[in-house]
Amino acid sequence: MKQSSKEHELSTKEHILKVTHDYILQTGFEAVTTRKIAALANVNIAMVNYYFGSKDKLLNETIKTILNSYKGCFSILDQADLPAKKRMEIFLTEYARTFQKYPELLRQIVRHSSFPFDSQFEFAHFVKTMGFPKVTAVLKEITNELDSDKLILTSVQIFGALLFPILMEPLIGPMFHCPMPDLEQQVAEILSKMS
Template sequence: MNPPLENDVSTKEIILNVTLELIKSEGFEAVTVRKIASLANVNIALVNYHFGSKQKLISEAVKVLLTSFQESFEVLDDLTLSPKERLKMFLLQYVSTIQQYPELVKRIITQGAVTFESQYEYGIFLKTMGFHKAQAILQELTGEEDAEKLMMMMTQVFGAVFLPTLMLPILQAGANVNLPPIEMQLDILIDRYFH
């Protein structure tokens, strides 16, 4: 088998980007190999060549999202920022990814027993680095030493930020609730609970 050409890499990236955009604009149900091939201006055989199946293509799209989440944890290491600023920047970057791909995030959350390989990899990352970094910043802000309490605080902070982000369309349409911009929400959250 010949090694992939440079052109193959760009074609693969185009297909993946089209898939991400299709998920973002129309949701998972709109994703078909035929539609992706048409939007990417390639034939179906190329989509299958690069990804093997629709499921593997979606798994790669999930991997892009989860990599973005992993990168947001890096800001927690920036000791030039105060602990509150690090927490805020981390949450802003995390929410930015959610806002960019809400359908993809909802799909990951609702997968249940069906786990993509990339979700498993992200779970390992969270266990080995992500949770530790998030817990460390909360410990720095609160002085809490108990690991179970730090984990509970972390899930509460995540829930307070991400649930409204994912539910915003429902809140706006169904309940006529308009939330302030995410940066203001984070300022209120951090000032209220981490003073």
């Protein structure tokens, strides 16, 4: 059965996105060039430009795909059939694991102004309006804390404790001469501090 023109366009565009995603996973964002992606995707540069218009737009679409996987982690917090602490444990582990795959993206998000892609701002809006409220709601279940300021502070501290080692991983090992514990251990340690 012959592919329609629209299906072929979609699959070529998706293929370019996947190649870009895989390349970022291996080398980071700084190494991405339109020429390199075109070569890896086995298409010409004009085809990349046709679908995305520029390297920045290609990166924006790729980052959007990556950040959507982070959004998916928040749905774990909605699984009411699991105890609140278990939901938080699974969420934190999956969330940090996703960032662990793309530590450069986390560093770029922290440096916000040097990497101003629309997808980054969309993600920040999602976290602020939907993600963070889910986290604080589950924390409320775990701790029985009613003060929203304390719940927000606890959330910030949890994310800081979890994401800071990912940000600092290149320095932590050589500085302290010890490997970081795995994510499950880190999350268990963070959650053990909650009542």
